[in-house]
Amino acid sequence: MSYKENTYKKIYQQNYPKVIRLCLGYTVGNDALAKDLAQETFIKVWQNLDGFRNESGLSTWIYRICVNTCLAEIRRERKKDKNLEIDNLQVSASNDYSAEKEDMLVQLYKCIDKLSSINKAIILLELEGLPQLEISDIMGIKHEAIRTRIHRIKQQLTKCVHNE
Numbered sequence: 001m002s003y004k005e006n007t008y009k010k011i012y013q014q015n016y017p018k019v020i021r022l023c024l025g026y027t028v029g030n031d032a033l034a035k036d037l038a039q040e041t042f043i044k045v046w047q048n049l050d051g052f053r054n055e056s057g058l059s060t061w062i063y064r065i066c067v068n069t070c071l072a073e074i075r076r077e078r079k080k081d082k083n084l085e086i087d088n089l090q091v092s093a094s095n096d097y098s099a100e101k102e103d104m105l106v107q108l109y110k111c112i113d114k115l116s117s118i119n120k121a122i123i124l125l126e127l128e129g130l131p132q133l134e135i136s137d138i139m140g141i142k143h144e145a146i147r148t149r150i151h152r153i154k155q156q157l158t159k160c161v162h163n164e
Helices: 003-026 031-051 058-080 099-114 117-127 132-139 143-161
Strands: none
Touching (some): 003 058, 003 117, 058 117, 058 132, 099 117, 099 143, 117 132, 117 143
């Protein structure tokens, strides 16, 4: 196995769980589409790995590729005028989730899906646990603006989830 292949394998193993969760957020839990988008993300990572210049962290670079891949898919889907299905939403295989929590999670993803594509990207990265400075780098928006947006998005989602 070549050096590039070894490096890629490590990158894939370290970043796949984060990328698939981000894709699941964009696809409102559509597992098959999320896997396709994650695969497309890692194909782009492989194709551009030699050109990575370490100007940002590797995971930041991968998130940026993933966000752009997911946003492109959303634009394609809107052009097709299809509605994303929430029927396929799959919650963690563990049994820690009560039916009530699962319903709230489904409602949260429905509410997230109603956000603008930029706000959707921001809140999904926030839910993934990324530091707001890194979200700022990924999105190309000033840190102060990200902080304000996240606060407003959370208020909007809270109202939506509680049907206010």
